[in-house]
Amino acid sequence: MITLTNLSKIFRTELIETHALRDVTLQVNEGEFAALTGPSGSGKSTLLNILGTLESFDSGDYLLDGKSIKGLSDAALSQLRNEKIGFIFQSFNLIKDFSIYDNIELPLRYRGLKAAERKQRIEQALELVGLHARRDYLPAQLSGGQQQRVAIARAIAGRPRILLADEPTGNLDSLMARQVMELLEQINQQGCTILMVTHDPDQARRAGRNIQIIDGQLHDSTMYEPLATQSA
């Protein structure tokens, strides 16, 4: 599903060049749940942003569903983000004066879906994250864990095939973090490919695969037996 070949990214300032990613070659298959781990500044968030087309790359190639995203127009990249990719951010990134419903509706608006379809999808997403009763709340009226669940609902309402999560539990306590992880696992079991940046080794183990990045290079790509199978 995702194929990276010799992908490199350099951040340049007037004085220095920083090689954020060097010759990363990676294959992620449909339905995988992969954790991106590594020390701070190793390039894992950069890799996630490139996968989400939020960031460009300098060399190499990125194939999504067999098609290179190189040279795609802004409109094509926007459409790709809107239809195939869902984002979950560490700091939730909800619009504070929009209701929960309006926040989840945001990506669906840009897809041009009719009101009835938007409503149906939003309600399904709210049902999944267990916040249906709070659809008219503002983000500030919810706890951190609930806000992240809203962000997850927003990410999945568009029924993306890939979910990119950048430290989704980074701002949450352990109980909330566990709930969020359970939710992500549930979404993954429904067929959605998930790539998640995390510092937490336990969370990394819960994913089926750990992609470790050190100094911008792919260091290890371990396949774990899924947690559900282990417990069985």
Place this chain on the structure above:
Amino acid sequence: MEQFIYYLKVSLLSIKRAPLPYALTVFILSVGLGVFFANATFYYQLNSDPLPGKSDKLFFPMTLTPYDCNDCRPPRILSYSNVQKLAASDIPSAQAAMYSSDGYARLTIDQPPTPVVIRITQRDFFQMFDVPLLHGSVWPDDNGHHQVILSRPMALKLFGRTAVVGESLLLDDRNFRIIGVLDEWQMLPRLYDANGRNHLTANEDIFLPLETGYDLNYLSKTNSQTFDDTDYRQLATEGRVGALHQLQYWVQLDTAAQQEDYQQYMQSLAEDEKAAGRHPAPINNQLVPMLGIVDYFGDDPGDIKAFALVTLLFLVVCLFNASHLALNRYLSNQYEFSLRRALGASRSQLQLQMLADVLLMTVFSLLGALFIGYAGVSLMNALLPQNSLFSTWDLTLITALILAAFTCSYLVTLYPSLRASFGSLNQQLKE
């Protein structure tokens, strides 16, 4: 449409988020546009065509120069005898000489007198300049008559009603019969008065036959000049034969052939006068079309022109300031732009959002600008009384003002929104 209403809703929410900077932006834009509107109003009035479809048929002829000079234009005012010479031609479809004077009117001798402005003219004046009559008629011929025609406001002021044909009034304590009352009429710009910068002032109150004006020694209140020893006080006698110049003269020439014939007539007349020794200067005939009269005489008021430049510069300064404020506002919302882009909004969709912002800003700044513009017009009326007439903002002007407000709002919003939508997605989402 539903999506655009959504964009408007988002714009309103964004205003609600930081109302003070937004209000300041709108205020600055309103002030710049308001001052610009006020000036544009005067320019519009000054440069509009007061008689569409007819103005190209009305001409101001100037031919006979009673003094010696090189490359000079003939005087814009004519003597009574020169008007008689021009009026001898039957080429024009209509022709009228005129001047204006001051007087006092009242109904009875025991009433306090009302100052009035009198247009002293000939009967063709009303037909040439499409002057509408509400009651009565104009004089039967161009002879002297103790008959006047009143403007509607003057009839209402003196009598409290308009149906006053057949009534009498005292004009400078001489008895006159009223034979006509004009309907609502305001020619703007008032180009028939070629004497100086009076094109935005009100029409006259009372209309008097030219011969009667001369008989009663009414001297022009704007411009009169003599090139011999004519006694100004003896208008009825010396004024008719001497070189006392005070009359403006207009002719209506409906076709190109008429215009060519009239040019030829002026040439022949000037040659005759030259042969008779009454035209010492080289012949330099002019036949100025009505719409060219302001340019020809250089009467485009300098103060309004200078003010126009200042207001334009002021608008530019306001645009820069408003744009700077808008930039701050957009940059503080840049996170939201980036989030929208991350969630799949294309730049063109964000520009539609910007269009909604522009529409709202247009509405708010237009309202403010109309208010400030009206106040500005009132102020200019007070400061420049010679341009004191302001009629109404008609549909054309209102449309132009709306377009100006939209363009300025777009300019104010364009750069900030582009800056915001081209920011680094990743950076903004992390901040």
